[in-house]
Structures are given as structure tokens and as C-alpha cells.
Amino acid sequence: MRRPVRRRRRPVTRYLRLWVEVLGISWRHARGLTATVFGIETGLVVANIAIALAMRSTVDELVARDTAAAITAAIVAAVSCTLVLVLNRLHGLVGLFLIVEKTGVVLEDQLMRDIATLEQIEHLERSDYLDRITVLKGAPKRIVSGMWNAVRACFTMLQLALTLLLLGTVSPWLLALVVLAVAPLWCDRRGRQIESRAEIGTAEAFRLQRHLFDIATDAAAGKEIRTGQAGPEVARLQSEAMREAIAGRYAARMRAAWLRALGWTVFVVGFTVLLGAVAQGARSGTATAGDVVLVVTLTLTLQQTVQAAVGQLTTTMSAGIHLEPYLWLRSYLAEERASRTGDSTPPDRLHTGIRFEHVSFTYPGTDKPVLDDVDVLLPAGSVVALVGEFGSGKSTLVKLLSRFYHPSAGTITVDGVDLRDMKTDAWRQRTSAAYQDFGRYPQMTFGEAVGLGDITRLDDGAALAEAIDSADADGLVRRLPDGTDTRLSPVYGGIDLSEGQWQKTALARASMRSDPLLFMLDEPTASLDAPSEHAIFQRYMQRARRLAADRGAITLVVSHRLSTVAGADLVLVLDRGKLVEQGAHEQLLAAGGRYSELYNLQARAYSMRPGSELIPDTTETPR
Structure with missing residues (x-):
């Protein structure tokens, strides 16, 4: 499948579209909690602004010697302060925690379905794709949390705007704080981009060190490591991979930290200058005592509000580390689904068979063909053996028949119908396989x-x-x-x-x-002894003949032990991706070609083993 096409859409726009979708999921699955959080956010904005206004009113009424009005305003300020404390507590303990947990589970289920229902396996075999999949582990809840942080940031920005509006009534110069606030936000965004690139760039090293750690703590591998005295080497490799991952991420975080420090320095310097100008105006008598209290109160609130806004936006943008791989997966999934054009169903019985018509295949991300111009018919009702040395393309051919990949060139037909024109689910319901890497x-x-x-x-x-x-x-x-x-x-x-x-x-x-139409056995007995292998092949040959009689089914056996495939109707010999020979066992032996050479080499090697004809059945007892 082609690599997903990257749309030229701004990251913020893509994030917003996803967050709107996640908000819809939250509303559908946790409507009461979602409404509660919006109510809490609205209450916090109103209460914070009410504190400043009530404090100004308290002072102004005291100056005017209206004690009753001053007491009323003070009570409003106290109630608003209490409300802020209570709402903040509810927000953390009840609102976001429950919503993130509930919505995160829904998103995680959707992510698992998306990955598990991909028809092809390119994303499981390419290291650059696996890097993104690695980052996605545990990502859904972080994405939901990022969305709610974005919502809270919007309310915080609303509170910031109202705060600046009130400050502007005292001194228009304070409106310049809006411009100054951009500096830390821009620097933080740039820092997050640096960190995101570092996370993806070091994902392979991080995955390697975790794999080595798992090996070192695995019971099965632990026996071999200790017997071979390989523990120090495994520890060294794990440590090197960990240092590589940490070094890349540490350097990125240091650069991001310096950028953030620069942004905050610009803001603090400008903020100090503006506050000095306001204080000078108050000394000249152009403001009331209540205005002074309002400025002081809003100044404290403003510092907290800007810090909260930056913190929330920082947390929101940190979700980009997971949003980018998640959006990539959605793009990959959309393109993969768009490529599913088949609407035919397999026949109930095979009559002609499966034909490879000049099929070539190159794995995505590489430029060396693994299969090169393979042209052959697998006859209906036959047992076909596929042989060749390691790396000759045998397992790749099995993957193409399983529709894990599509041919790079040529076509595969089933009774004359292009395999790509068949529904993948319908085809897989009529196939069965034991893969080499089971x-x-x-x-x-x-x-x-x-x-x-x-x-x-x-x-x-x-x-x-x-x-x-x-x-x-x-x-x-x-x-x-x-x-x-x-x-x-x-x-x-x-x-x-x-x-x-x-x-x-x-x-x-x-x-x-x-009742499969295609039964594939890819190195089915590689881990078994010779007597067990012989017994299993006898059973599967009987099964193949029954399936052939019932459905015209094809049994494809991939094996590097040529003695086990002598009973096949057709033997295909692959060499470096090319089909170099085909025919019956006896025919190929008589031809004296590649198959005969490999067969005789194995026969001589086997005959040289001491007692090779007396290998016992060593089926192990479970441990």
C-alpha cells in the first residue's frame, strides 16, 4: 500500500477537528459529566471576575462611608473566593478525571479496532511505522486529556480577556499584555515541536532498550543468557540503547526549556514596566482607591491566569506527541480502506486454481524486489510444495496469497478473478494458514x-x-x-x-x-523432530486430498526439508525471488537442476548423522 498522503493542513486545524470529534464522543458517552465540567468552567470565570469587582466595590464604599454596601460587597468577594476553591476541587476530582477515564476507554477501544482491522500488515513490519505505533501506546487518554485542557484553556483565555478589559478601564497601556503574552506561548509551541520530533526520532532506540529489558527479565531467555554468560552483554546493549534514547530526548528538552525561559523573560520584563506606569497614575490621583485594589487584585489574578493559560496550552500542545502519530494512523487507515475496492466473493469450489501472472513484489520502503516476475498456476485440487533457500521469497508469496500485501506488479487470480477484486474478509474465510512466525x-x-x-x-x-x-x-x-x-x-x-x-x-x-479453498503451511514443522514431522505430514496429506475432493482446494506447503514434500503434485523452486523450476518431485530430480542439487545436498547431510534412522519421538512434557 502507498504511504499515506499528507494533507497540507495546519497542525492546529487538524488538532481542532480531532478535539471536536473527541468532545462529541465525550458528550455521547458522558453527557452529564460533560455538562457539569462546562458549568464548572463558566462558574470559575464568573467567580474570579466577581472577586476583583467586589473588592473594588468594598474599598470604594468604605471610602464613601457606606458600611452596609461595603459589607455586602465583602460578602460577595468571600463567597466568590469560596466558590473558586470548591469548583477547582470539583473540577479535578469529579469532572475531568471521570470524563478522561470514561472517554479514554471508548477512544482506546476504537484505536484497538482500527489497528486490528487493518487488512495489511505493513504497519507491523516497517520500523518507521512501528515507531509511531509505539508512541500510541496509552495515547487515547492523553488525547482526551489534551482536548479537555484545550477546553479549559479557552475558558482561561476568556477570563484573561475579561481581566484585560477591566484593567484597560484603569489604563489602556495594560492591554499591551495581550501582545506580551504571545511570547511565552510561541516559545512553548516551538519547544513542543522540538520534543515531539525527538520522541519519534528516538522511539526505535527506546523500543530496543525495552525489548532488551524484557529479554533480560524473561524466564525462557534468562536460562540461555545465564548459560551463555551473556548477561553483561545484554545489559550493555540495553544501557547503550537507553543512553541513546535519553540523550536525544534530553537535548531536545533542554533546547525547549531555554526557549520557554526566553518567552517568560520577555513577558516578565514588559509586565513589570506596565505595572510601574499604572502605579504612577495612581499616585497622581487619576484613579480611586478601589481602582488601585482592583489593579492589585487583577494583577495577582492575571499572573495566575496567564500562568494557567500557558500551562494548559503547554499540556494541550504536549498531546501533539500523541496526536501526530494518531492522526497519521487515521490517515493510513483511511487510505487503506479506500484501497479496498473488491466486492466479489470466492467461489464455493475451485475449478481452475490460483494463477500468478508475472507477479513481482518489493516491500514498501525498500527498492530490492523480493519476488520477480513469478508466473505459475497452482492447479485446483493439488498439493503444491514451495521450496528454496532462506530469503528466496517463499514466505512473501504466502503473504501475498493471504492479502497481507498486494503485488507491486502483475496479478493473482482465483479461477480467473483478480484477488484484489475479492472482499478480503470473504477470501480469508476460505483460507487457513500456519505461518512460519506463528x-x-x-x-x-x-x-x-x-x-x-x-x-x-x-x-x-x-x-x-x-x-x-x-x-x-x-x-x-x-x-x-x-x-x-x-x-x-x-x-x-x-x-x-x-x-x-x-x-x-x-x-x-x-x-x-x-472447508478452506487454500490451506497454507509455512515451515509447519521447523520446531519438530523428524518422526513428529513425518507423522504430521502424513495427516496433512490425507487432509489435503479430502479438501481437494470436496472443494477443489489447494494445499500449499512451504518447507526447507525437501524429503517431506516428495508427495506433492507440484514443486515450485524459488531462488532469489525468481521461479527457477517447477514440476513433480521425480521430474525435477531427473532434470538435475537446482531442486536436484538441494535435495542431494540435504540427503547427504542427513545420511551422515549418527543413528539418523533411529530418531525417537521426543514430544516434550509441558513444563
Whole structure:
């Protein structure tokens, strides 16, 4: 998929559009609390202004010797002060906390759905995209908090405007404070931009140090680290990555701090000069005693208000660290969804098969083709073996068939229909796969980890038993303390699985669908011993023949062990992304080409192993 197109829209405009949307979510999901916060904000503005006016009135009435009016004004000032304290307390404890929590959960759910429902996996395999995804962890609540800080900043600016209006009635020169207030705001914004760039620029180093820390504290990796005495080296690498991340962020924060200091220096100097001018006017008798109190009161309020405005805007702009990656994800998601043009559905049964028509593919962000002009038919009802050395493009071809990526050139057709013209969900419902880099789900039970292969039959005991049998995992289930209800990690009260047992779990998961048109096994037995591998391949060959008879299904087996694919109807040989040979096993051996060379090399290597013909079944007991 192409990289998202960046719209030439000002960041503030983009932020405002998002905050309006988040405010709408808050109103829909927490209407009472949202209205309460707006009421609190309005009350704070009114109460703060009322304090200054009441204080001026108190002094002026005392000078005029109207004691009753002075007492009334003083009571108004006291009530307003109390109201400010109470409303500020309510604002922090009840309003924003509850709203941020409630709305943040909604936004987090939406973010998870957005990431999980992306059809392709480019965002999971590109480091520059992963940097943004890393920053997004925990971002929704910060985005909601940033929005409410923006709302509060608006009310604070309203209070600031009213304060300046009152000061302007005493001395028009005080209106210049509006101009002076721009300096710290502009400097703060520039500082945030510097910090945001540093956060993204050091995300890879930060992710690396966290990964190394996880390795150092992981039970499985801990055994290897201690046996190999690699602990100091892991610690050194983690420390270097941490220093790199911190150094970049520290330098950015120092530059931002100096900018902010400069902005505040400009404001304080100008503010001091203006206050001196007002004091001189008061001494000359052009103002009342109440005006002097008003200026003093508003001066204190003004300092607090400007500081609050800058602080709130600072907090608001700090959300930009998360807003930019979040807006990038939305743009990426919108473009990915716009590229979903397919409206066809797969056939109920394959008749011709799947054809690669001069297919080439280059991973986004690189310039070296991984597949180059692959042209071949995978016949309906056949078992196809895909072989080649590591890095030859085998797993990439599987990704294209899974629609994780689209071909850079050429087309893939299913019974003559372009795969891109099919609905992705509909196609995936008719495919099943065990991938080379299969997932592990330690928080789940064994049954749940297998049932994920067909979520519609997650609770179907018969389907689960059939899938387990297909993967030759019955013995594994019998060894589990709670059978299929066993959780797959000691951290969650269960047991740990070996690598081979995790692979059998993945194979069982791939067998959950009963009627796929395409069944893909990418290095399905790489973590298993030879006897287990042979038994599983026998079962899957039987399954492939049944699926072929029922649906004309194609079974694609990717394997670097050529002895296991001899029973395939068609063998495809990839070399550096090119399809160099195709044919039956015997035909390719007789041809004496690349396949024959690789096969004979493996046969000689295997025959040289002591006792290679007597390898026992070493299926491990769960730990």
C-alpha cells in the first residue's frame, strides 16, 4: 500500500477537528459529566471576575462611608473566593478525571479496532511505522486529556480577556499584555515541536532498550543468557540503547526549556514596566482607591491566569506527541480502506486454481524486489510444495496469497478473478494458514488458542477435537493438567509450552476451518523432530486430498526439508525471488537442476548423522 498522503493542513486545524470529534464522543458517552465540567468552567470565570469587582466595590464604599454596601460587597468577594476553591476541587476530582477515564476507554477501544482491522500488515513490519505505533501506546487518554485542557484553556483565555478589559478601564497601556503574552506561548509551541520530533526520532532506540529489558527479565531467555554468560552483554546493549534514547530526548528538552525561559523573560520584563506606569497614575490621583485594589487584585489574578493559560496550552500542545502519530494512523487507515475496492466473493469450489501472472513484489520502503516476475498456476485440487533457500521469497508469496500485501506488479487470480477484486474478509474465510512466525497466546487456554483459527467455531468441541487430531496434538492435550482448559503460561496460572508444542498448537489452529479453498503451511514443522514431522505430514496429506475432493482446494506447503514434500503434485523452486523450476518431485530430480542439487545436498547431510534412522519421538512434557 502507498504511504499515506499528507494533507497540507495546519497542525492546529487538524488538532481542532480531532478535539471536536473527541468532545462529541465525550458528550455521547458522558453527557452529564460533560455538562457539569462546562458549568464548572463558566462558574470559575464568573467567580474570579466577581472577586476583583467586589473588592473594588468594598474599598470604594468604605471610602464613601457606606458600611452596609461595603459589607455586602465583602460578602460577595468571600463567597466568590469560596466558590473558586470548591469548583477547582470539583473540577479535578469529579469532572475531568471521570470524563478522561470514561472517554479514554471508548477512544482506546476504537484505536484497538482500527489497528486490528487493518487488512495489511505493513504497519507491523516497517520500523518507521512501528515507531509511531509505539508512541500510541496509552495515547487515547492523553488525547482526551489534551482536548479537555484545550477546553479549559479557552475558558482561561476568556477570563484573561475579561481581566484585560477591566484593567484597560484603569489604563489602556495594560492591554499591551495581550501582545506580551504571545511570547511565552510561541516559545512553548516551538519547544513542543522540538520534543515531539525527538520522541519519534528516538522511539526505535527506546523500543530496543525495552525489548532488551524484557529479554533480560524473561524466564525462557534468562536460562540461555545465564548459560551463555551473556548477561553483561545484554545489559550493555540495553544501557547503550537507553543512553541513546535519553540523550536525544534530553537535548531536545533542554533546547525547549531555554526557549520557554526566553518567552517568560520577555513577558516578565514588559509586565513589570506596565505595572510601574499604572502605579504612577495612581499616585497622581487619576484613579480611586478601589481602582488601585482592583489593579492589585487583577494583577495577582492575571499572573495566575496567564500562568494557567500557558500551562494548559503547554499540556494541550504536549498531546501533539500523541496526536501526530494518531492522526497519521487515521490517515493510513483511511487510505487503506479506500484501497479496498473488491466486492466479489470466492467461489464455493475451485475449478481452475490460483494463477500468478508475472507477479513481482518489493516491500514498501525498500527498492530490492523480493519476488520477480513469478508466473505459475497452482492447479485446483493439488498439493503444491514451495521450496528454496532462506530469503528466496517463499514466505512473501504466502503473504501475498493471504492479502497481507498486494503485488507491486502483475496479478493473482482465483479461477480467473483478480484477488484484489475479492472482499478480503470473504477470501480469508476460505483460507487457513500456519505461518512460519506463528503467534503465541500465553493469556489464553489451549482450547482458545486453537479455536482462534475459526472464531465462529470457538466453542465447537467437535471442531476443536478434529483440529487437534489433524495436528497430531492429542498426546500434548493429554499431558496438559487441565486438558484444553489449561492456560499456556505460569504467569496466568498455567504451564509453559516448548517451542515444538507451540508449533503443534499453531498447526491445530490452522486446521479449525473445515472447508478452506487454500490451506497454507509455512515451515509447519521447523520446531519438530523428524518422526513428529513425518507423522504430521502424513495427516496433512490425507487432509489435503479430502479438501481437494470436496472443494477443489489447494494445499500449499512451504518447507526447507525437501524429503517431506516428495508427495506433492507440484514443486515450485524459488531462488532469489525468481521461479527457477517447477514440476513433480521425480521430474525435477531427473532434470538435475537446482531442486536436484538441494535435495542431494540435504540427503547427504542427513545420511551422515549418527543413528539418523533411529530418531525417537521426543514430544516434550509441558513444563
